[in-house]
Amino acid sequence: MEFALVGSVLMVALFGILSTGLLLWTEGGLQSAATAAARCGALASPLCTNVTQYAVTQAQNWVTSGIIGTGNVSVSANATSCNGATGTFEVVTITCPFWSSLPPPLSGITLKVKGCYPT
Numbered sequence: 001m002e003f004a005l006v007g008s009v010l011m012v013a014l015f016g017i018l019s020t021g022l023l024l025w026t027e028g029g030l031q032s033a034a035t036a037a038a039r040c041g042a043l044a045s046p047l048c049t050n051v052t053q054y055a056v057t058q059a060q061n062w063v064t065s066g067i068i069g070t071g072n073v074s075v076s077a078n079a080t081s082c083n084g085a086t087g088t089f090e091v092v093t094i095t096c097p098f099w100s101s102l103p104p105p106l107s108g109i110t111l112k113v114k115g116c117y118p119t
Contacts, residue, residue: 026098027111029063034092034115041075042090042117051075055092067098082116089116 037055040048048054052073059068076091096111 023109023111026063026067026096027113030059030068030094030096030111031113031115032062033058034094034113035117036115037073037075038090038092038115038117041077041092042119051090051092055094059094068094068096072096078119079116083114085116088119090119091116 033055036058037048037051040054041051052070052075055073055075056068056070060066072095074093074095076089076093079089079091080086082089082091092115094111094113094115096113098111
């Protein structure tokens with residue numbers, strides 16, 4: 001009886017910790033993909049003639065396959081500011097609704113990350 005009471009609370013706490021960790025891991029991977037794509041586009045690397053597809057490929061390599069598509073990536077080649085800095089930047093923004101189906105309180109979360117690189 002005691003384990004039933006304590007075990008249920010323990011399972012909810014464990015699920016919450018794992019879900020939050022996975023969410024933060026996903027956000028970090030998407031941030032890395034956005035930053036790498038912005039850098040690749042700004043340097044006009046022959047590896048990424050299509051910056052949007054490069055960002056999708058990087059996200060699949062670092063996070064998980066199928067987490068985003070080309071419709072979740074926006075590229076701004078000549079942005080005049082980024083995160084408070086002024087100048088000319090290549091900006092890649094990734095929006096990921098992957099975790100929106102989780103139970104509360106994590107439900108409805110859409111991750112949005114932005115990577116910048118000066119041109």
